[in-house]
Amino acid sequence: MRAAVRTTQPGPPRRWPPPAQPVAEAKPAKARAPITSLLKSLKSFKFRLAGGPPLAPTTKAFKSYAETCASILRLCSAAASSTPSASASAPTTSSSNLPLVLSIHAHALVSGLTADGSVASHLLTAYAAFARAADRNQAFHDCVTVGAASPFTYDFMVREHVKAGDIVSARRLFDGMPERSVVSYTTMVDALMKRGSVRDAVELYRQCPLCSVPFFTAMIAGFVLNEHHKDALGVFHEMLSCGVSPNEITLVSVIKACIGAGEFDLAMSIVGLAIKSNLFEKNLGVRNSLITLFLRKGDTGSARRVFDEMETRDVVSWTALLDVYAELGDLDGARHVLDAMPERNEVSWGTLIARHEQKGNAEEARILYSEMLADGCRPNISCFSSVLGACASLQDLRSGERIHAQALKMAFSSNVFVSSALIDMYCKCKQLPDAQRIFYSLPQKNIVCWNSLISGYSYNTKMVEAEKLFKKLPARNAASWNSIISGYAQNRQFVDALKSFHAMLASGQTPGEITFSSVLLACANLCSIEIGKMAHAKIIKLGVEESVFVGTALSDMYAKSGDLDSSKRVFYEMPKRNDVAWTAMIQGLAENGFAEESILLFEDMMPAGITPNEHTFLAILFACSHSGLVERAMHYFEMMQACGISPKAKHYTCMVDVLARAGRLEEAEDLLLRIGSKSEANSWAALLSACNIYRNKEMGERAAKRLQELEKDNTAGSVLLSNMYASCGKWKDAAEMRILMKGINLKKDGGCSWVQIRGQYQAFFSWKTKHPLLLDVYEMLDLLTCELTA
Known part of the structure; x- marks a missing residue:
């Protein structure tokens, strides 16, 4: 369920304009001191520490000395930040000024300088610049102990915890703040949204009495990131109601929300607002979003025109154009765009890899991944997920293991999306122990990981294990139910598939296209036209009858149940029919003895612009076989080879x-x-x-x-x-x-037959005589025999 935005449960009234925030004492100067002046100040201060007389604790002298310390710390921070080697991998050797910072900290503790807010703030920024997290935390603790912690200090520490990925510590510190600023609210909302904790982010959004452009933008971008596009538009409406003018980052996020929600007219209005605000011409992000907007509308010509009219383009612009060609299905054209790009990044490569994987070109996706590595680009989470999906389709265990090693080396293997792809890959390659090891080693598992392993068990015909894991699910979504229902259907446990479908309806979960495809497959194989009709009614009620997958499954179910009139009606009422739909109808007619009608339908297929596939030819050969049409069968067999399909x-x-x-x-x-x-x-x-x-x-x-x-x-x-x-x-x-x-x-x-009584299936096998009602069945059979022979 999507989290409701603030309009449903209003919190404290917002104040606009927001109250003036305390000026951050530790704000770095725009113009840095020359290096000679820096060295002179450092030497003077070192001398004073070594042998200078102690200062009298007068207010003026103390304040002057505190300002001197703060200035030196600021210069050290600036020098550390500008040093290329100052990184987390080498925190202690990045600069020779670190001992000086440690000396100042020690001297500040002895002389009481930590009580000065400016010194305390600059100590934090200095330790952060040198990547000394433990010393930074200790300096903050000292600052809080002496009562020198300012709003800037808390905001800084919250931001540092978030940067380190420690959301728990950041939230704990945020909750203990004596006074929260809009900066802290913005930082926490952004961090929670990126982690997927939408409910917690919405709760903070309701609590915040303040507002700013970054705060609203973080909320809108967070909703877009979590695909809550309608909620993002609701926050944007409230932002305008508060009189806050959006900036270019806000508009880019809102356009993405409009695209995700299908509100294309509203998106064009946002573009008009960007033009009116003079943000369209000077901001590449807005123009790039316009390319994506036209692409999603299906207006590829306008998307290409916007790209051609851009005077300056960045890698995002080129990637958007690449996506235009990929959306059109012209993957060769997309590759030409990639080759023509002056600069390529992992998003450009990842877009093309994902498109090939989605189109079923798994081998090409794997080749592109290798070329991306040769080009010097580091794969991101999307690249890993796509190429692992390609390896799963190809059942290429060797390549999958190599990519797994790369993900481990880059610390991506614990990511839930990469882990889900790894689980799926190992399951498709028949390596269930490896998939289980990855699943149970994950510190945090999302629903996708659970569903991947359930589907993996089903794929490997381990339905008992799949059912046990399904029962342990902490929370179930539509994909979870689809995994277990389709698993039963694929393993020909059709009765269990229908039982799970009824349980899904009882749980209140809404079935989708994939659900109905599996359910109708079960109905078709059980010849259970009653349940099939019930599913058909549910399909109409939910408005998914126009789906080509659902329509094909319905047509096949009616044909296998002997109701050819309903089967043909569903087929001809489909707004769009692909080769699978035609094949199902041809086969349905053939299996019911209507070989001539099946052949006529096959003859109409190619004029309708549909190319028959290998399954279509199999269906038409079946029709000829059961009608004794030898010459026609030989003709179609030769036609199949002429179409480039190997028998x-x-x-x-x-x-x-x-x-x-x-x-x-x-x-x-x-x-x-x-x-x-x-x-x-x-x-x-x-x-x-x-x-x-x-x-x-x-x-x-x-x-x-x-x-x-x-x-x-x-x-x-x-x-x-x-x-x-x-x-x-x-x-x-x-x-x-x-x-x-x-x-x-x-x-x-042995033979098997079954009968449906009050929605329950009773199966009888010729070799099994342990049915609980076996004696009653035989007594009734004897009674019927006597009546017939009387």
């Missing part, structure tokens, strides 16, 4: 079935012998079945032998061969085959 084993199986059903057994066997290793067990089973029909004992024996070689545990070949011997009057051979099956412990798969 798979299933296509050859269909062709063998077509020829075998028509009695052309020699041609079917020649085809199987010609393709050699591409043949599958089902191909020889189809030939053996036809040999049984046409009583061709010799060929049947050859087919059975080949079937046994491909699948040793497959009982179909032995059963079919035994039946063929029996149909040919070879009773001795048939008996020997049955004895052979018993000797090697081969058993024919």
Whole structure:
């Protein structure tokens, strides 16, 4: 649930303009002292510390001495900040002035100078400049102890904790502040939003009685970052109501919020406000946002025109243009833009990598990642997530492990988004122990990590483990339910999929397109048209019936349930149909015996601008097979190869079935012998079945032998061969085959049937006699038999 903004529960009234804030004594001077003057001051002060007479504690002398100390500390801070080597990796060797700062601190403690606010503030900034966090914290503690802590001191320490990533310490210090300034509120709101703690940030937003442009901007940008675009627009409206004029950073965030909320007209009004405020021409960020706005509106021509009219461009401008081509599906054009960029960064590379990964070009995404590293760019979180997704699609464990090592080296492996991608990659590569180790080693797990491992268990047919983990979820969202429901459906546990769907509805969670696709798949395989119709009604109520995925699943469900009229009505009412939708309808007609209508629909597919895929050809070959249309099947088989689609084993199986059903057994066997290793067990089973029909004992024996070689545990070949011997009057051979099956412990798969009673499925298996109502069932069956024979 999105966090409500302040308008729903108003807090203390805001005051505008805000009260004047205390002037920060430690504000660095714009013009630094020359280096000679710096050295002279340092030498003079060192001499005074070494042998100068003690100062009388008079007010004037004490204040003068405090100002001298503060000046020296300020100069040391400036020198440390300007030294390239002053970094966290080498804090003690960055400058020779650090001992002087430590001496001043010690002298200040002895002489009582820490009670002076200016000295205390400059001590903090000096230690921060030298990356001495422990000394900085001690100086702040001393400052608070003697009562010299000013609002600037608290604001500075809150900001330092946030910069170090220690949000807990920052919040603890913020809550203990005697007087909070709008600077501290802004710092905390920004930090909480970046961490994803939206509710906590909204709570502080309501409490703050003050307001400023950075404060509102931090709130708006935070909502945009967490994809709460409507709430961001609500804060912007309140900002204008308070009379606060936005700056260019605010407008960029608001335009992003408009894009995310689909409020394109409002976004154009914001652009007009930027032009009126004279921020459009002189600010690149606003113009870059305009490119993205036009792109999301689908007006790629205007986006390109804005880019061409820009006198100056930065890497963000080029990246936005790259995204224009990627959005159009012209990934080659996007690559040309990348090559033409005068400067590339990780965002530019990451955009193209992500687009290739989303379009299914996993191999190209992996290649681009390698080129990015060769170009000297450091991958960010988005790059790692995208390239790991590509490795998962390719099931490329070796590359995935190498990228995992890079993420560890760059300290990104503990990031929840990178960790989720790693879990998914290891699961897709069948390395569940590695995925589990990453999951359980995470100090903080978000819902994405939980969902990734649940989906990973489902992908590896570990539904018991998936269900256990699902029950342990601290909080469930739609993706969590989708993971478990689709897992059951993919593992053909359709009854459990429907039970989980009902539990999802009972929990109050709203199902989406992915949910309905899995539910309708379960209904189709269970021939449960009642639940399918209920799901259809829910789809219409939620307004997702226009989705091509949902429409395809609905059409397939009705076709598999035998309701072809409903199936065709759903198909023809779809506003947009892709190759999958056409294939599902063609197959539905073929499976229900309407081969001619299926062929006519296939003939209409290409004129409609849809190119058939390998599954489409499989469906049409199936239709020809069950209608005895040998010549048509051969025509479509040749057409498939002309379209650049290489026949798979299933296509050859269909062709063998077509020829075998028509009695052309020699041609079917020649085809199987010609393709050699591409043949599958089902191909020889189809030939053996036809040999049984046409009583061709010799060929049947050859087919059975080949079937046994491909699948040793497959009982179909032995059963079919035994039946063929029996149909040919070879009773001795048939008996020997049955004895052979018993000797090697081969058993024919038993039959299964089920019935739905009051929403519950009752399954009956021919080999299982432990149903709790078995005796009642047989008593009723005997009663019905007596009634029929009476």
